[in-house]
Amino acid sequence: IAAVWEAATPAASTADVDLYVAAHPGAPEVFWKRAEAPDALYFRDIRHAGPQGNGSNWTASWEYVEVMHDRIRDVSLWLNMFDTKGPVKGIIRVQHNGRTVDKPFQFQVDRGNHGLDSSAPQRQQSRYWEEIKLKEFFPEEFTSAGQL
Secondary structure, eight states: OEEEEEOOTTGGGTOEEEEEEESSTTSOOBBTTBOEETTEEEEEOOOSOOOOSOOTTGGGTOEEEEESSSOGGGOEEEEEEEEOSSOEEEEEEEEETTEEEEEEEEEOOSSOOTTOSOSHHHHHHOTTEEEOOGGGTOHHHHHTTSOO
16 A cells, blocks of 8 residues: 655645554554554654655655555545645555545645544544545455445
8 A cells, every 4th residue: 555645835835734544444554653563564654745646766756665465345444634834645555356446635734733533433524534445446345345
């Protein structure tokens, strides 16, 4: 699971979006402050906007997490607009079972919240948090066992 984003000047130098990933329901999330949790590793914390695309050195500009199992329906994924000075747009990329799917995301804010209001109910109401629904990336994984 990876993210890259862009922003206009002056937001580009401070635009910091953070991934929060839990590999299982109830498992601790990995994010910039906790790099390891059961079945998940946080590899790279990017603190500024970077180039988007499939370049050979994508790890230099993409923040990413690896989940150590293939049960995509168990994974929880959130984005936090940690810091910025203006709107930010980007791409979430998920690789799963040999497929790669990209989806856009966007934050229309002029500042970040530094990870505050992080409880589940607060996230649902906050403009600084966005839940990424993996069902939208791989819908067949959620319907194959009768789950919606």
